[in-house]
Amino acid sequence: MNLLGFLSESVFFGSGKAAVVLAVAGVVLVGFLVWMLWAERRLSRLERKINERDPRS
Amino acid sequence: MKGVWKPVGPLLLLYVAAMTAGVPLGPGLLECTVVDGGAYAVRGHGTHFADATGTMQVFLRSGSNVMRAENVDVRSESVLAFEAPFPDTVPARSWDVFVLSEVDGSLLLENAVFLSDAVTDSSRALPAVDVPTLSPPAGFHFPFQPRVEETIRNLMWHVPLWFAMFVLAGMAFVASIRQLGVPQVSASDEHARAASAIAVGLGVAGLITGSIWARFTWGTWWVDDPQLNGALVTTAAYGGYHILRESVDRPAMRARLAAVYNVFAFVLLVILLMIMPRFSESLHPGKGGNPGFNTYDLDASLRWVFYPAVLGWILTALWMQQLLLRMARVRALDAAKPMTPLP
Helix, strand or coil, X not given: CCHHHHXXXXXXXXXXXXXXXXXXXXXXXXXXXXXXHHHHHHHHHHHHHHHHHCCCC | XXXXXXXXXXXXXXXXXXXXXXXXXXXXXXXXXXXXXXCEEEEEECCCCHHHCCCCEEEEEECCEEXXXXXXXXXXXXXXXEECCCCCEECCCEEEEEEEECCCEEEEEEEEEECCCCEECCCCCCCCCCCCCCCCCCCCCECCCCCCHHHHHHHHHHHHHHHHHHHHXXXXXXXXXXXXXXXXXXXXXXXXXXXXXXXXXXXXXXXXXXXXXXHHHCCCCCCCCHHHHHHHHHHHHHHHHHHHHHHCCCHHHHHHHHHHHHHHHHHHHHHHHHHHHHHCCCCCCCCCCCXXXXXXXXXXXXXXXXXXXXXXXXXXXXXXXXXXXXXHHHHHHHHHCCCCCCC
């Protein structure tokens, strides 16, 4: 069995670690969404700064 | 009020994640094996055999021939043994097994029993048996599909990712057409670039989720299938769009070349993902005569999660595209007139 097959079948499911996989996937998803919110706020600040500097931009 | 729609996509995705992980799978039958003394044992998933002890009924079916199993013995919530009184001559070798339970409803395992050494006579008809009809089990759960089993949850991620990819690719196509209508670099060029970048990301995520799904349902990470190969080629084509952009220095030439390429990339997407797979055999649902989930598999419980997932991914992808556009605009303005860094 290759490494990926071993990990997915023998480790995650075999030892009841599927919940860990779900948790990691959830953390990745939430982390990505937090990053988007952070980018949104930072961009808004930059745009505001640009508009204050040059209102026509 | 302008940006109130933005959190809707991620909120929908959080709902989808919670439902994907939390909704149980409905009961179903996994396998039927021969046990001692010619008896058979069926193994269920999510079943409650022990809760229905004494009322369990098992039938075997081959074509129009139906036979009642005998000595049904519940061994656990998920294991049930029975004896099948096959006659010396049977109408067929392959038999489906029905398990009828007042708790789990009617459960079917197709081709569960194969009588390799039996004498067959296709004209042989077994006496008619009255099979009761049971209502499906109550409660909110995802439908049990043979072989797909628990991986049905991936439907909420894999398919909506491609839906969102198509939407973004379509937006990039429209923006490229607009760019081709003007001689100078317009805002449409940046719109097409941002939409294509998100489309590539969604395509890669779609390929990864599809490959993992294939491993657990088809037994391999990848098969030589028109739908799968088409998806890979299309995603690679959109990746090539960005390589092309980086390889041209003159902005006007870059915008025009990229727009022409993007139009062809979208045509390629339509041909390889929507047209070609329908004209050839395919393992992929919805292609080559292989029924899609919307025909009979996408039941009410899946719709409650699937449609929000589609909307959630599309809205999130649109937000991502907007972020890229705004980043590019801020970067361009900063390049023209540098700002002091933010704290």
